[in-house]
Amino acid sequence: MGERRERLVALRVAAGFTQESLAEAMAVDRSTVGRWERGKSSPQPWQMAKLSDLLRMTPDELVAALRNPGPIRPAVGTTPATSNPYEAPRRPEAHGLGGTGTSMTAGTATMALMDGGVRVGCRAADGRIIFVTMPRQALSHGVSATSGVTRLSGLAMPNVQALPPVLAPELHPVESLRSLRRSLVECDNILGPREVVATAQEHIQLIQHLRREATGHDRQALLQVLAEYAEFCSWLHQDGGDHRAAQYWAGRATDWASACGDHDLTAYITARKAQLAGDMRESADAVDLADYAERLARPGSRLSAMGAVYGAHGHALLGDELTAQHTFDRALALIADPSEAPIGRGRWLDAAYVEAQRARSLSLLGHHHEAVAGFERAIRSLPPNFRRDRGVYLARSAISQLAANGPEHAAATGEAALAIAVATGSARILTELATLDGLLQRCRGVPEVDRFREALDSHLLHEV
Numbered sequence: 319m320g321e322r323r324e325r326l327v328a329l330r331v332a333a334g335f336t337q338e339s340l341a342e343a344m345a346v347d348r349s350t351v352g353r354w355e356r357g358k359s360s361p362q363p364w365q366m367a368k369l370s371d372l373l374r375m376t377p378d379e380l381v382a383a384l385r386n387p388g389p390i391r392p393a394v395g396t397t398p399a400t401s402n403p404y405e406a407p408r409r410p411e412a413h414g415l416g417g418t419g420t421s422m423t424a425g426t427a428t429m430a431l432m433d434g435g436v437r438v439g440c441r442a443a444d445g446r447i448i449f450v451t452m453p454r455q456a457l458s459h460g461v462s463a464t465s466g467v468t469r470l471s472g473l474a475m476p477n478v479q480a481l482p483p484v485l486a487p488e489l490h491p492v493e494s495l496r497s498l499r500r501s502l503v504e505c506d507n508i509l510g511p512r513e514v515v516a517t518a519q520e521h522i523q524l525i526q527h528l529r530r531e532a533t534g535h536d537r538q539a540l541l542q543v544l545a546e547y548a549e550f551c552s553w554l555h556q557d558g559g560d561h562r563a564a565q566y567w568a569g570r571a572t573d574w575a576s577a578c579g580d581h582d583l584t585a586y587i588t589a590r591k592a593q594l595a596g597d598m599r600e601s602a603d604a605v606d607l608a609d610y611a612e613r614l615a616r617p618g619s620r621l622s623a624m625g626a627v628y629g630a631h632g633h634a635l636l637g638d639e640l641t642a643q644h645t646f647d648r649a650l651a652l653i654a655d656p657s658e659a660p661i662g663r664g665r666w667l668d669a670a671y672v673e674a675q676r677a678r679s680l681s682l683l684g685h686h687h688e689a690v691a692g693f694e695r696a697i698r699s700l701p702p703n704f705r706r707d708r709g710v711y712l713a714r715s716a717i718s719q720l721a722a723n724g725p726e727h728a729a730a731t732g733e734a735a736l737a738i739a740v741a742t743g744s745a746r747i748l749t750e751l752a753t754l755d756g757l758l759q760r761c762r763g764v765p766e767v768d769r770f771r772e773a774l775d776s777h778l779l780h781e782v
Contacts, residue, residue, distance in 0.1 A: 325383050326355045333373045343372055345523040360384070439748055440779035445759060447752035447778065491528055492539045495521065499547060510706045510742020511554040518554060522547050538578055545574035549587050556594050557706070559745025564594055585614035585621045586663045592628035596635065597746070604632030620664045623652035627667070627675050634679035642683070646676045670699035678714055686718035693718070706747070709738030713750035717757065725761040728754065729770035736770070740777050 330340055330351075337355075341348040344365065353359040361369050370380040442448050498521060506514045525544045532540055548571035556564035568591050575583040592607035608629030615621035630645035649672050677692030693715035700708050712735035720728035732754050739747035755774055761767045 329373045329375070329380075329383065330355075335372070340372065344369060345526050438779055439752065439777070441775060447755050447774075492536070492543050495525060495543050496546070499543070499550060503550065504703065506554065506557075506706070507703050508705050510744045511558040512743030515551065515554040515558065518547060518551050522551065541574055541578040542580055542583070545571045545578065545580065545583055545587070548574060549583075549590060552587075552590065552594070556597060557744050557746055559749070561594065561598050565591075568594060581614065582616075582621060582663055585611050586624070588614055589621065589624040589628055589664075592625065592632065596628055596631045599635060601632050601635035604635060605629050608632060618652060618655060620653060620667055623649040623672075624664045624667050626652065627672055631675055631679050634682050637683075639683050642679050643676075646672060646679070668699075670696045674711055677711075677718075681714060681718045686721040689718040690715055690722045705738055706742045706744050709735045709742065709744060709747045710750070712738070713747045713754065716754050717750065720754070720757055725758060725764050726766040729758060729761075729764070729766040732758075733766075733770045733773055736773055736777070 330337070333340075335343070337348050337351045341351045344351070346365075350359070354361060366377050366380060370377045373380060375383070439447055499518075502514050502518055502521075522544065525540055525547065529537055529540045529544070548567050552564045552567035552571060555561075555567060568587060571587045572584065572591075575587055588607055589611035592604050592611060595601075595603035595607055608625045608627075611625030612622050612629070615625060626645050626649035630642045630649065633639075633642040633645060650669060653667060653669060653672065673692045674696035677689045677696065680686075680692060681689035693711050697708060697711050697715070700711070712731050716728045716731040716735060719731055732751055735747055736751055738744070739751060751774060755771060758767050758771065762771075
């Protein structure tokens with residue numbers, strides 16, 4: 319522990335920080351930095367990227383400094399040593415890729431992760447699409463920048479930098495922050511999570527700073543808006559493919575919503591946690607969390623319907639078609655109640671959304687013709703600015719179109735979804751397209767299929 323303390327203190331001093339100034343830069347209490355230096359606790363994985371940047375090191379160098387005794391030599395502007403600029407980490411987070419390093423070429427759609435890594439789709443040697451997590455620095459070699467966009471063999475990956483939030487002087491800070499959050503939600507609808515998540519997390523740091531200075535009702539109101547931002551961050555990471563980060567922020571949102579006594583917000587977040595469990599295919603958790611959300615929500619409310627929707631998909635994941643269909647019907651009945659006006663939390667939940675979720679479950683249960691019809695109705699009902707949701711529905715519909723209408727239709731729909739996936743960085747779209755790609759392998763030689771797979775390949779790394 320003594321060696322670790324000396325290393326951390328030396329790194330901090332070498333970077334020009336006191337405990338207080340480093341704590342402020344990290345948006346944590348001074349006591350937290352003190353615990354790190356005493357070996358009583360460690361920086362969380364999602365804090366390592368920012369901490370290493372402040373200490374002028376790469377994340378890998380910081381991890382090595384914490385683990386290994388020896389002199390401290392903070393690196394300035396260095397990148398990890400690797401025999402190949404596209405080499406994956408030793409233990410990549412991948413589906414179907416073992417613990418060995420893998421060389422990659424070409425460029426891909428990417429999703430930035432909370433710990434500073436980048437989740438990358440790549441084509442394995444056997445033709446499957448897998449997802450690996452790579453250090454961002456591994457993608458920085460040989461990269462040219464034009465107009466604020468990093469280009470890597472055809473890949474456009476924005477250099478996202480969070481902008482300091484500007485609070486409107488004529489508004490209370492809480493109202494100003496809520497207005498900023500609504501703007502970010504609109505940006506997310508159009509641009510996807512990749513463009514928004516860094517700014518949202520900067521706003522969270524500002525709220526934490528304001529809370530330390532506030533008292534009474536103001537402090538309580540800031541806690542509520544903090545919970546709202548944390549839930550939004552959970553959603554951004556969920557759509558970006560970082561389920562671990564999504565779970566972290568959902569947990570923080572639950573804690574803060576409960577602490578400020580906002581029962582509707584707690585019910586909303588719990589329903590969203592059920593949705594996240596469904597995306598992770600954790601069927602029992604999806605059902606149980608959805609049931610709890612319904613118990614928390616006011617009886618007959620829109621939030622109760624929200625819990626029912628995600629619970630229905632959990633039942634579909636369990637293979638219980640009868641309960642899934644009954645639960646979707648119950649959700650539709652709840653939102654059709656004229657006494658429950660579409661305002662407040664969950665106001666986006668309408669009949670078209672429920673039918674899109676039902677279509678997803680019908681596809682899972684093998685009812686592909688009904689699923690295609692449901693997705694088509696949902697897509698027609700989407701507002702024009704819900705581009706990312708359109709991409710998700712297109713990708714999911716394409717999988718059912720393969721069984722219902724043939725590979726030509728499926729490939730054409732998949733190509734339309736791919737354009738949205740690349741533009742928004744939505745991992746949910748790309749994950750569905752990876753499934754479609756695997757199903758289309760047996761249809762090689764069909765022109766539409768080959769065109770779709772070539773377009774997809776142009777946005778994937780390739781194992782060599």
